[in-house]
Amino acid sequence: MLTLTYEYKLKPTKQQIEDIENILIVCRKVWNYALRERKDWVNSRKCKINSCSLEYEYIIKADESFPTYHVQAKRLTEAKKTNPELKSVNAQVLQQVLRTLDRAWDDMKSRNFGFPRFKKHFRMKSFVFPQLKGEIIKANLVKLPQLGWVKFHQSRPIPDGFAVKQARVVRRASGYFVMLSLQIDVDIHEISFHGHPIGVDIGLESFLATSEGTLIARPKFFKSLQRKLELLQRRLRNKKLGSNNRKKLNIKIARLHQKISDTRKDFHFKTAHKICNQGDSIFVEDIDFRTWAKGMLGKHTLDAGFGQFFTILSYMSWKRGKFFGKVNKDGTSQTCPNCDAHTGKKALDIRIHSCPECGYTTNRDVAASQVIRNRGINEALRSWGFPK
Structure with missing residues (x-):
């Protein structure tokens, strides 16, 4: 399986810009809330067995399991029933935020990376649509869930035989960009030493x-x-x-x-x-x-x-x-x-x-x-x- 990523600049309308900014805001809140849950659980286990702090202490049940991705994804589904702000964003986009946090948490322990940080305003710069269905590219338009058909500058064509599997929308100082993940089912042979x-x-x-x-x-x-x-x-x-x-x-x-x-x-x-x-x-x-x-x-x-x-x-x-x-x-x-x-x-x-x-x-x-x-x-x- 060969995967390539092609980046294009988007030309969204005012309404689409508002939708993108709303998605980024909700994603930032979900990230911060989920990270807070994990940090609170860890801090609650740092208390000494025979004494507690005189200032404050985390009150979490002793049998409460660690908030893994699956636990937090289930809580997110329940929260969407009562929170209209969460309903306004594609469910898979929010799930990808939790997956990214879970991966960052694992990297912190296995690869000695830094502790995941809380996101301030404008720090959440991208989100992912993990599944795309139907016709994706048409002329100079790309179809994204929740955003619909968005104009983009097709600086290079999609290679023949490749299928668009997912899209990441990125906000930068110069505008909005989309990163399309392209896949084709082929065997990739390792290149050996040869020539000059x-x-x-x-x-x-x-x-x-x-x-x-x-x-x-x-x-x-x-x-x-x-x-x-x-x-x-x-x-x-x-x-x-x-x-x-x-x-x-x-x-x-x-x-x-x-x-x-x-x-x-x-x-x-x-x-x-x-x-x-x-x-x-x-x-x-x-x-x-x-x-x-x-x-x-x-x-x-x-x-x-x-x-x-x-x-x-x-x-x-x-x-x-x-x-x-x-x-x-x-x-x-x-x-x-x-x-x-x-x-x-x-x-x-x-x-x-x-x-x-x-x-x-x-x-x-x-x-x-x-x-x-x-x-x-x-x-x-x-x-x-x-x-x-």
Whole structure:
């Protein structure tokens, strides 16, 4: 089964905008209420057996079970009978909110993610229609439950053979968007190592360097607009809470953030295409970027968006029939790609690799990318049963 997601910009009417905003408000209330139930249950179990707090204590029955998704979904169905606000929203949309909360709760425990947060106004930005029936796409219209036929900018056609399974409506600073999940029942074969291999080394001096000698400068997406963002946020500090001027200024700030994000993502896609044009098998370092973000250069690392770039590069490699692999990151700048000798640590200001053993000299980042390429080739050969 192959699943793709295509994103389009919506052009809703005023009534449809009101309906979308109402759905987001109700979804936010359901999320907050369900999260409050879970937190209260957990806090009620923290009381000591032999004593209680002098200030307050949660009063929940000892035999009360934990409010799982199924328990909260059943309570939601009962609440819809007496609450007209809940009746105004598609039942499956609210169930998806509870599913998302349940998944976030499980990730908190199993993947050490942060505690799920309560949603303030405008923090709930999307909702999902998990099932779509009948005719979905017609000319420049998309049919969504409860909203009806909505105009949208069909920037690219739906591929032949794909069926639209679900839709997510997203509110952003620049408008409303719909993300259509497309599925087709086909067998996807894993792409194996083949053809011309290249290695990719990333950094802050240059965004990346390839084993072919290509150096791509690092654009400073956030840095270039940081001053403008600081001025807008300084003005926001003096605006009255809830005023129209504060809302207008918040929209300007959100649009600026979206401009930074869109520019970064566009650069990543274009760069990924350039890399795919150079070779058939692409190797990168296996790096945990969370540790990079905590360092002295954390802001610049986050601005570059290396994690997003690797995700996009992996997707573009698969889409274009290229092999994508990750190798061990340790010592790539301390090894000579020509003779495999250990050259020792280099200070950050040393940008030239010069091997004392064989005399091989090249750019430091290019040498590291060549080491990455060699490691990728060796791992691929070992997986086939060949000796190193």
